[in-house]
Amino acid sequence: AQSVTQLDSQVPVFEEAPVELRCNYSSSVSVYLFWYVQYPNQGLQLLLKYLSGSTLVKSINGFEAEFNKSQTSFHLRKPSVHISDTAEYFCAVSEGSPGGYNKLIFGAGTRLAVHP
Amino acid sequence: SQTIHQWPATLVQPVGSPLSLECTVEGTSNPNLYWYRQAAGRGLQLLFYSIGIDQISSEVPQNLSASRPQDRQFILSSKKLLLSDSGFYLCAWRGPGTEAFFGQGTRLTVV
Numbered sequence: 001a002q003s004v005t006q007l008d009s010q011v012p013v014f015e016e017a018p019v020e021l022r023c024n025y026s027s028s029v030s031v032y033l034f035w036y037v038q039y040p041n042q043g044l045q046l047l048l049k050y051l052s053g054s055t056l057v058k059s060i061n062g063f064e065a066e067f068n069k070s071q072t073s074f075h076l077r078k079p080s081v082h083i084s085d086t087a088e089y090f091c092a093v094s095e096g097s098p099g100g101y102n103k104l105i106f107g108a109g110t111r112l113a114v115h116p
Numbered sequence: 117s118q119t120i121h122q123w124p125a126t127l128v129q130p131v132g133s134p135l136s137l138e139c140t141v142e143g144t145s146n147p148n149l150y151w152y153r154q155a156a157g158r159g160l161q162l163l164f165y166s167i168g169i170d171q172i173s174s175e176v177p178q179n180l181s182a183s184r185p186q187d188r189q190f191i192l193s194s195k196k197l198l199l200s201d202s203g204f205y206l207c208a209w210r211g212p213g214t215e216a217f218f219g220q221g222t223r224l225t226v227v
Contacts, residue, residue, distance in 0.1 A: 006159075034215055043122075043206055043218035044160075090160060092216075102148055102167050103175075104208075104216055108159030 002027040002093050006107035014115050015083055021076040021110045023065075023091030030096035033074040035065055038088045038109075047089070050074065086114045118143035122207045122219030129226055135180075135194040137222050139207030142188065147209040149190040150216065151182055154204040166190060202226045 007022040025031060032051050036044040048059040055067040065076045074091060091107040122139045129135060141147055148167055152160040162175045164182035172182050179198050183191045190207060202225050208216040 036218075041204075041221070041223065043220045044208075044216075045218075046215045049215050102165060102173070103162065104150060104165075104210065105162060106152070106160035 002031065002095055002103065002105050004091050004093050004105055004107035006091055006110050008110050009108065010111045010113065012113045012115060013081055016080045018079050019077065019081050019085075019112065021089050021091075021112065023074045023076065023107060025072050025074065025091075025093045027072075027093060027095055032094050032096060033065075033067060034092040034104075035063070035074070035076050036090045036092060036106075038090065044090060047076070081112070081114045083114050083116060086112060088112070118209070118217065120207065120209055120217055120219045122222060124222060125220065126223045127225070129197050129224065131199055131226055132196045135192070135197050135201070135224070137192040137205055137207075137224075139190045139192075139219055140188055141190075141209045144188070144209065144211060146187060147211055148216075149184060150208040150210070151190065151192050152206045152208065154206060154221075156203070160206065164192070197226045199226050 003026045005024045013019045034049045035047040037047045038044045048057045050057050050067045058064040063078045065074050067074050088109045088111050090109045094104045119142045150165045151163045153163055154160050164172055164174055166172050166184045169184055180194050205222045207219040210216040
């Protein structure tokens with residue numbers, strides 16, 4: 001069964017500094033991987049996704065994530081963060097198999113706090 | 117375009133009272149539907165998912181149940197709420213090979 005581990009519950013960082021939010025998954029088959037962002041008291045919004053093809057995926061607001069099959073990781077990075085990036089970030093996985101696809105499992109989340 | 121509606125936005129209920137949260141999706145057919153709970157300071161816990169009408173999978177034994185009486189309607193219920201049922205409940209839908217789209221959530225406080 002698939003599972004997701006987000007290694008950092010909180011990441012404080014100064015504005016304009018780089019950041020990496022770590023995500024590792026566990027699955028014995030091919031996977032789909034996602035990063036979502038949540039602002040206070042709101043639902044989740046998709047940030048970026050890996051379904052197949054290029055292992056480096058990018059969002060429109062400067063985030064990127066790289067799928068590393070050998071390390072079973074999908075870390076999220078941004079070279080320069082803004083105050084507005086302060087939010088909770090969730091990594092999620094579902095399996096590519098027809099039966100495993102239906103379950104979408106999330107990690108515990110990482111709270112990114114950007115300070116001026 | 118597809119939209120997802122979830123209501124109410126906030127709810128305060130006494131211990132032992134029943135619960136019914138509703139989620140509906142527009143603009144798509146035969147979606148996968150999900151209920152998640154987010155407790156304070158914790159991640160998203162998958163409660164139920166459904167791949168079709170009356171086809172519900174339960175992920176965690178608990179005081180809650182789910183039903184899908186129509187293709188685009190997903191209901192989360194409880195007969196008697198517990199204090200531990202408090203949290204932020206999120207409904208989501210998903211098509212084949214795509215990401216999930218979330219509702220705005222319901223903040224449930226059991227008092």
